[in-house]
Amino acid sequence: AIQMTQSPSSLSASVGDRVTITCRASQGIRNDLGWYQQKPGKAPKLLIYAASSLQSGVPSRFSGSGSGTDFTLTISSLQPEDFATYYCLQDYSWTFGQGTKVEIK
Amino acid sequence: QITLKESGPTLVKPTQTLTLTCTFSGFSLSTSGVGVGWIRQPPGKALEWLALIYWDDDKRYSPSLKSRLTITKDTSKNQVVLTMTNMDPVDTATYYCAHRAIFGVAFFDYWGQGTLVTVSS
Numbered sequence: 001a002i003q004m005t006q007s008p009s010s011l012s013a014s015v016g017d018r019v020t021i022t023c024r025a026s027q028g029i030r031n032d033l034g035w036y037q038q039k040p041g042k043a044p045k046l047l048i049y050a051a052s053s054l055q056s057g058v059p060s061r062f063s064g065s066g067s068g069t070d071f072t073l074t075i076s077s078l079q080p081e082d083f084a085t086y087y088c089l090q091d092y093s094w095t096f097g098q099g100t101k102v103e104i105k
Numbered sequence: 106q107i108t109l110k111e112s113g114p115t116l117v118k119p120t121q122t123l124t125l126t127c128t129f130s131g132f133s134l135s136t137s138g139v140g141v142g143w144i145r146q147p148p149g150k151a152l153e154w155l156a157l158i159y160w161d162d163d164k165r166y167s168p169s170l171k172s173r174l175t176i177t178k179d180t181s182k183n184q185v186v187l188t189m190t191n192m193d194p195v196d197t198a199t200y201y202c203a204h205r206a207i208f209g210v211a212f213f214d215y216w217g218q219g220t221l222v223t224v225s226s
Contacts, residue, residue, distance in 0.1 A: 001168055034212040036152075043201055043216035044152065055210065087152055091212055094142070094154035094165075 002026050004090055006097030012105040019075040021100045023088035028068045032091040035064055035073045038099075039084045047086075048073060078102070107131035109141070109202050109217035116223050117192050123222060127185040127202030131215075134160050134180050138207045141185040143176065145198040146219075153198075157205070158185060194224045 003026040013019050023033065031051035036044035046055045048064035051071055061076045075082055083104055088097040113125035125143070132139055142157035156176040157165040166174050175188045185202060199221045203213035 038152075043219055044213075045216075046210070046212055046214050049210050049212040049214070053210075055214070089152075089154075089212070094157070094167075096144075096152040096154065098151045 002029065002090055002093050002095050004088055004095050004097040006088055006100055008100060009098060010101040010103060012103050013078050014105045015078055015080060017078045017105075019078050019082075019102060021073045021086055021088075023066075023071045023073075023090075023097045025069045025071075025090055029090045029092045031067045033064075033066070033071045034089045034091060035062075036087045036089060037082075037084045038087065044087060049091075075102075107204055107215040109204060109215060111200060111202050111217045111220040113200075113220055113222065115221060116225065118226050119193055119224060121192050123187075123189045123192050123196070125187045125189075125200055125202075125220065125222075127187070127217060129183050129185070129202075129204065132204060134158075134178050134183070134185070136160055140205045140207070141178070142203050142205060142213055143185075143187045143200060144203060144213070144216075145196075145200045147195070147198040150198075155189075155200075156187060159207070192224045196222070197224045198222060 005024045033051045035048040038044040052064045063074045085099045085101045109129040140159040143155040158176045173190045199219040201219045202217045204215040205213045
C-alpha cells in the first residue's frame with residue numbers, strides 16, 4: 001500500500017504568513033494528489049486536485065506543486081478563515097496523509 | 106447541484122454489522138465515469154478511505170478492511186450502501202460518503218455532512 005507522510009503535523013502561524021505543507025508518497029504517484037481543508041465538525045473541502053489544479057471557488061492564495069513522490073501545498077498569505085486542518089490524498093489507491101493542523105500564533 | 110447525505114444507526118454494539126446509506130442528488134450513478142466512495146474519521150484522528158463503487162459496478166476496497174466491507178449501489182434510488190461486519194469500538198468514527206468522477210476533477214469533490222457512529226455495548 002502507498003503510504004503518505006505529511007509534515008509538519010501542526011504549525012503555528014500569523015495572519016499574512018506564507019505557509020507550506022508537504023506530503024511524500026512511498027512510491028511514485030504521478031500527479032494523482034489532492035489537498036483538502038477541514039474545519040471542526042465539517043466535511044473536508046477539496047482545495048487542489050491533480051497536484052496543482054485549483055478547485056473552482058478556492059482562493060488563489062492556495063497553490064499546489066509537485067509530482068512523483070514529493071508534493072507541497074502553499075498558502076501565500078494566511079487569512080483568518082484558513083486556520084484548519086489540511087490533508088493530502090493520493091488518488092492512486094486513496095491514502096490520506098496524517099493531517100496538518102494550522103493554528104493561530 | 107450535487108448533494109450527498111449519509112444515514113444509518115448512531116450506535117451499534119460490538120460484533121454487530123453496520124449498514125450505512127448514502128443518498129445523493131445532482132448526478133446519476135448510471136453515468137459513465139461516476140463513482141461514490143466512503144471515508145471515515147475517528148474522533149480527533151485522520152481520514153481513512155474505505156471503499157468506492159463506480160457506475161459500471163467496479164468496486165474497490167481498503168486492503169486493511171476488505172474482508173469486512175461490502176459496497177453496493179441502487180441506481181434507481183440514487184443510493185449507495187456500505188456494510189461493515191464485526192464492528193469494534195475502534196470503528197467509532199464519523200463516516201462520510203463522497204462523489205468522484207474519473208474525468209474532469211477526478212477526486213472526491215463533493216462530500217456529505219457525515220454521520221457519527223459509536224460502537225459500544
